[in-house]
Amino acid sequence: MQGTLAQLADSVSITACARLHMGFIDLNGGLGRRFGSIGLALDKPATRFTAQRAVEFMAEGPAAARALDCARAFVERAGIAGGVRLQMDEAIPDHAGLGSGTQMALAIGTALARLYGVPMTLQEIAALAERGARSGIGIGAFDRGGLLLDGGRGEDTVVPPIIARMDFPMAWRVLLILDQRAEGVHGASEVQAFCELPQFPAEQAAELSRRILMQALPAVAEQNLVAFGEAIAELQRCIGDYFAPAQGGGRYTSPAVAEVLAWLKQQGITCVGQSSWGPTGFAVIGSETQAAQLLRELSRRYGADSGLRFMGCRGRNEGSSIRGGVAGRVIATAH
Secondary structure, rough: OOOOOOOOOOOOEEEEEEEEEEEEEEOOOOOOOOOEEEEEEEEEEEEEEEEEEEEEEEEEOOOOOHHHHHHHHHHHHHHHEEEEEEEEEOOOOOOOOHHHHHHHHHHHHHHHHHHHOOOOOHHHHHHHHOOOOOOOOOOOHHHHEEEEEEOOEEOOOOOOEEEEOOOOOOEEEEEEEEEOOOOOOHHHHHHHHHHHHHHOOHHHHHHHHHHHHHHHHHHHHHOHHHHHHHHHHHHHHHHHHHHHHOOOOOOOOOOOHHHHHHHHHHHHOEEEEEEOOOOOOEEEEEHHHHHHHHHHHHHOOOHHOOEEEEEOOOEOOOOOOOEEEEEEEEEOOOO
């Protein structure tokens, strides 16, 4: 975790990048822990802003209203006497399955703690921001980046712990398929979905756990994309089919994204799926050259009228960038 925050800062600049949530490992919970998930920090898109102490709450730029809501809520819960001025330069798309809410909440909370000299760990900030209800991937991505595995929630869990973290191969690339006309399940609808879905089979949870431990993680260590793709494909199949009743009846939330993923499979790309509740889809590609070729072809096949947007990115093997200054002097560089 990032260290305790103590020094007062005049301004804080933070860049927090998106994450893929590739799937839950144990939705059965028969061993006393439920959920558990695997995910990846991405180098883009990002939430990027500069925060300054202020008497009132002010914000301008992308997602300014959401940032202000986060700031007001955090100040109230943390007992901070003061406001903040936020200059938002960039924001991860909302409700796209890329962790926008968690990254925004953690970044805003971290900035406020530094601005007002409140000593807090990242776990404490996450708890105050009410993040990590089911997954610790977003918190791990903010903290350290990389490919992440969290241990789910037990009876006394505050934030799901990161139990494995690996560097993602630098040669591999990630293609994002964003449907700008759709949203993933979130908020109260997400809570209701988990309440209404049937119990997940223990045998399937056991098989998925084996796939992650004995196939996906070793494959990353050996940079074997075929084996990694097989493990993620099975995880996506099981979890996508389980969530289908809550996301329109299909394995993927967006039919348009599903069509693109099917086409990618026809091109021999085996590591494809949906991040979280979607609608964003992803594909892991073995090289920058191949990824660039696929991006060009997808842009040609699906024009602006499709509502789809494609983005090439890579895994981010470091956490958020955090810089705060006092009287012009940098007091912290997170990574």
